[in-house]
Amino acid sequence: xxxxxxxxxxxxxxxxxxxxxxxxxxxxxxxxxxxxxxxxxxxxxxxxxxxxxxxxxxxxxxxxxxxxxxxxxxxxxxxxxxxxxxxxxxxxxxxxxxxxxxxxxxxxxxxxxxxxxxxxxxxxxxxxxxxxxxxxxxxxxxxxxxxxxxxxxxxxxxxxxxxxxxxxxxxxxxxxxxxxxxxxxxxxxxxxxxxxxxxxxxxxxxxxxxxxxxxxxxxxxxxxxxxxxxxxxxxxxxxxxxxxxxxxxxxxxxxxxxxxxxxxxxxxxxxxxxxxxxxxxxxxxxxxxxxxxxxxxxxxxxxxxxxxxxxxxxxxxxxxxxxxxxxxxxxxxxxxxxxxxxxxxxxxxxxxxxxxxxxxxxxxxxxxxxxxxxxxxxxxxxxxxxxxxxxxxxx
Ligand SMILES: [Mg+2]
Numbered sequence: 024x025x026x027x028x029x030x031x032x033x034x035x036x037x038x039x040x041x042x043x044x045x046x047x048x049x050x051x052x053x054x055x056x057x058x059x060x061x062x063x064x065x066x067x068x069x070x071x072x073x074x075x076x077x078x079x080x081x082x083x084x085x086x087x088x089x090x091x092x093x094x095x096x097x098x099x100x101x102x103x104x105x106x107x108x109x110x111x112x113x114x115x116x117x118x119x120x121x122x123x124x125x126x127x128x129x130x131x132x133x134x135x136x137x138x139x140x141x142x143x144x145x146x147x148x149x150x151x152x153x154x155x156x157x158x159x160x161x162x163x164x165x166x167x168x169x170x171x172x173x174x175x176x177x178x179x180x181x182x183x184x185x186x187x188x189x190x191x192x193x194x195x196x197x198x199x200x201x202x203x204x205x206x207x208x209x210x211x212x213x214x215x216x217x218x219x220x221x222x223x224x225x226x227x228x229x230x231x232x233x234x235x236x237x238x239x240x241x242x243x244x245x246x247x248x249x250x251x252x253x254x255x256x257x258x259x260x261x262x263x264x265x266x267x268x269x270x271x272x273x274x275x276x277x278x279x280x281x282x283x284x285x286x287x288x289x290x291x292x293x294x295x296x297x298x299x300x301x302x303x304x305x306x307x308x309x310x311x312x313x314x315x316x317x318x319x320x321x322x323x324x325x326x327x328x329x330x331x332x333x334x335x336x337x338x339x340x341x342x343x344x345x346x347x348x349x350x351x352x353x354x355x356x357x358x359x360x361x362x363x364x365x366x367x368x369x370x371x372x373x374x375x376x377x378x379x380x381x382x383x384x385x386x387x388x389x390x391x392x393x394x395x396x397x398x399x400x401x402x403x404x405x406x407x408x409x410x411x412x413x414x415x416x417x418x
Contacts, residue, residue: 026264027142027165029129030172031112031149033105034160034180036125037065040104041094043158052091056081060095071184107157115149120268128169130268143197150194160189166198169266170259173216174198174206174234203262207235217256222249234260275312280304281369287326288365291355294323298351299344301370306344307402309372313379315340316372319347321354326364333358334373342378344401345394 033039037055042048052069056062062080070091075084081093105124112119118130129149131142138145146163153161162183164175179196182188198206212234213223225248231237238260245253255265280301288294298321309316317340322332333354341347351370 024132025262026167026267027131027134028167028169028172028264028268029131029142029146029149030122030164030169030176031108031127031129031153032162032164032176032180033108033125034162034183035065035067036105036159037096037101038067038070039159040101041097042067043104044100048092052088053094054091055094055096057096060093063093064096068184104157104159108153108159108161111153111156112149114152115145118268118270120270128172128268130270131165143195146195147191150191160194162194162196164196164198167200167262168259168264169268170216170256171198171203171206171262174210174214177214178206198262200262203260204235207238207260208233210234212237215256215260225249275375277371277373277375278305278308278314278316279369279371281322281324281367283367284365289362291359294359294365294368295352295355298355298368298370299348301368302347302351303344303401305370305372306342306347306398307405309342309375309378310398310402313377314375315342315378316375317341318372318374319350320371320373321351321358322367322369322371323355323358323365324367324369326366328366331358336374340374340376340378343394343398345397 038048038053041053041055048067050069051067052073052075053067054063054070054075055065057064060081062078063075063084064077066075066077070088073088073091075088075091085093101124108125109119109121109127112127112129116129116131116134120128122128131145134145135142138148140148142165146165150161150163153159162176162179164172164177164179166172166175175196175198178198179194182196183193186193210233212218212226212231213220215234215237218226226232226237229248231240238257240257242254242257245257249256258265282297282301284293284297305316317337318334319337320332320334322330324330335350335354337347337350
């Protein structure tokens with residue numbers, strides 16, 4: 024079945040977030056700056072019209088644009104609002120691929136029946152409901168592949184800009200089958216998503232300027248000059264989806280930490296402390312991804328680069344370091360050899376599973392909850408005061 028894919032893109036996102044909380048900024052020329060007020064990363068339409076360029080260094084333009092309000096960025100706020108937008112998108116379909124903080128691909132294939140209306144009407148609903156529920160304006164490109172959906176959303180933005188329009192109609196752009204060839208003729212290949220400077224230069228040498236010139240090349244030529252990516256891009260431009268909307272978060276198979284000691288070591292207590300610090304970092308990572316481990320491995324590397332390792336399967340999956348310290352101490356006791364000089368220790372968590380689906384184990388230790396709470400408090404303290412704020416005493 025043909026795919027129907029939409030790209031939803033928030034307009035002037037960081038500025039829009041600021042305006043939600045500071046309505047006095049509406050209608051004014053506003054820019055949001057990157058880290059440490061480095062350069063412009065988001066502009067209101069008013070600032071765009073005055074000629075402020077994306078990426079312009081603040082120190083170079085602040086005197087030139089005295090009427091523009093420059094704001095320091097507030098990433099946590101933008102992340103929170105982004106989450107609200109993405110959550111709302113998931114009300115329409117579970118097939119949402121979050122592409123960046125302000126963009127997501129949606130696979131709408133087959134939803135015409137569910138919503139009992141055309142795909143265009145579905146995306147108009149999306150535009151209206153996102154605005155109503157989050158206060159954020161979005162543009163949507165609608166077509167048959169990610170590459171064409173991205174192109175369509177660029178077109179929507181161009182129309183809003185050139186025609187100074189702001190209505191729902193202007194926020195949605197559809198590239199249907201009959202328009203594909205016309206759009207490709209009007210679009211430079213360098214304006215296509217994923218086509219970089221080097222590729223553009225190479226194509227120019229062969230007199231390929233527009234997206235239409237590109238799809239006119241035969242597959243053998245494309246494969247020879249650009250590899251499989253070239254052939255895939257041609258298909259996507261012709262409206263055949265090769266690169267599907269991927270809503271599954273890719274989870275790691277294992278998480279590990281290791282680091283060389285500042286000086287070679289023969290002291291078991293020192294190595295134990297380093298190991299515990301790695302265990303903590305790995306568990307913190309596991310918690311941030313809502314994962315548990317049910318198999319851990321410890322590595323010891325000697326001065327002469329010999330590696331010793333030992334694995335242990337856990338009785339019940341966990342992401343709580345206080346449940347792992349004992350295991351690790353026992354393993355280290357077995358592995359450590361008096362008189363041997365070591366250069367590093369490492370810790371790896373494997374057999375990862377979701378920590379959200381709670382498994383009740385008969386062997387669950389009684390103080391599990393206490394240990395869990397202790398770990399969470401540790402994360403919070405580090406968030407507030409920085410890494411290394413809590414040091415473990417002797418266990
Ligand atoms: Mg955007």
